[in-house]
Amino acid sequence: MDKIIKTISENGAFRAYVLDCTETVRTAQQKHHTLASSTVALGRALIANQILAANQKGDSQVTLKIIGEGAFGHIISIADNKGNVKGYIQNTGLNLKKTANGQIIVGPLMGNGHFVVITDYGTGKPYTSTTPLISGEIGEDLAYYFTESEQTPSAIGLNVLLNDEDCVQVAGGFMLQALPNAAEADIARFEKRIQEMPSISSLLASENHIEALLAAVYGDDNYKRLAETELRFTCDCSRQRFTNALRTLAAAELRDMLKEDRGAEIVCQFCGQKYNFTEKDLEEIINDKTE
The missing domain is CATH 3.55.30.10 (Hsp33 domain)
Structure with missing residues (x-):
């Protein structure tokens, strides 16, 4: 300890x-x-x-x-x-x-x-x-x-x-x-x-x-x-925190990410934890922004 x-x-x-x-x-x-x-x-x-x-x-x-x-x-x-x-x-x-x-x-x-x-x-x-x-x-x-x-x-x-x-x-x-x-x-x-x-x-x-x-x-x-x-x-990163970060991006940026990478992988700088977001995840975020 x-x-x-x-x-x-x-x-x-x-x-x-x-x-x-x-x-x-x-x-x-x-x-x-x-x-x-x-x-x-x-x-x-x-x-x-x-x-x-x-x-x-x-x-x-x-x-x-x-x-x-x-x-x-x-x-x-x-x-x-x-x-x-x-x-x-x-x-x-x-x-x-x-x-x-x-x-x-x-x-x-x-x-x-x-x-x-x-x-x-x-x-x-x-x-x-x-x-x-x-x-x-x-x-x-x-x-x-x-x-x-x-x-x-x-x-x-x-x-x-x-x-x-x-x-x-x-x-x-x-x-x-x-x-x-x-x-x-x-x-x-x-x-x-x-x-x-x-x-x-x-x-x-x-x-x-x-x-x-x-x-x-x-x-x-x-x-x-x-x-x-x-x-x-210890690191306080979470999937929700990075989801919120993606929500701050413009819809056009998210669409480019969806088209070019078919998803997203975000790595926390502080602990190296990887968070993967599928095409469906990005589509849901885009839909939420355009509603």
């Missing part, structure tokens, strides 16, 4: 989230048939958006757009604070590794671009905030977003580890934020700990990576566990 655990330091000066997103990213890889580099990039984006959404209250929904100018193209994800996330990457077929240690290449394939966060509070007026990509590694870009857009100094670590068959072995990460009442001495101590902590990859490779992440973040500082929420990759 994937989960996010929210914690706060005993003195109330820091908060940290730790996440296990293994099944979430594994499902994304299976649905989109991504190769190694594309899997890691998409997985990091999903983890990043689960962190963003966990910061929200009520029925808010967060859309994360990582708009890169490199080979990956764009990565789009939508998440809510109930643990649901979905997403896709434009180029699913990138599979590049550094020869020395087999490390997956991500940043150079993302290139320059923008980190765009759109928060929908359900009021009909979504709030959009954009920061530049500073590395394309996604974790660093999320930390920069928090610091620049939300004025919240943050440390982020997230990654996706693959097995010898390039399937998802483990995925997850952490976020640490200093709260307004944090003393300079405490901030300095936490900064030193983060700088000296093991790599996120080695922590995720631990037998119990959730506890390893918490121990690395807090060290000897006491903390409280505030909440634990399940996480999952």
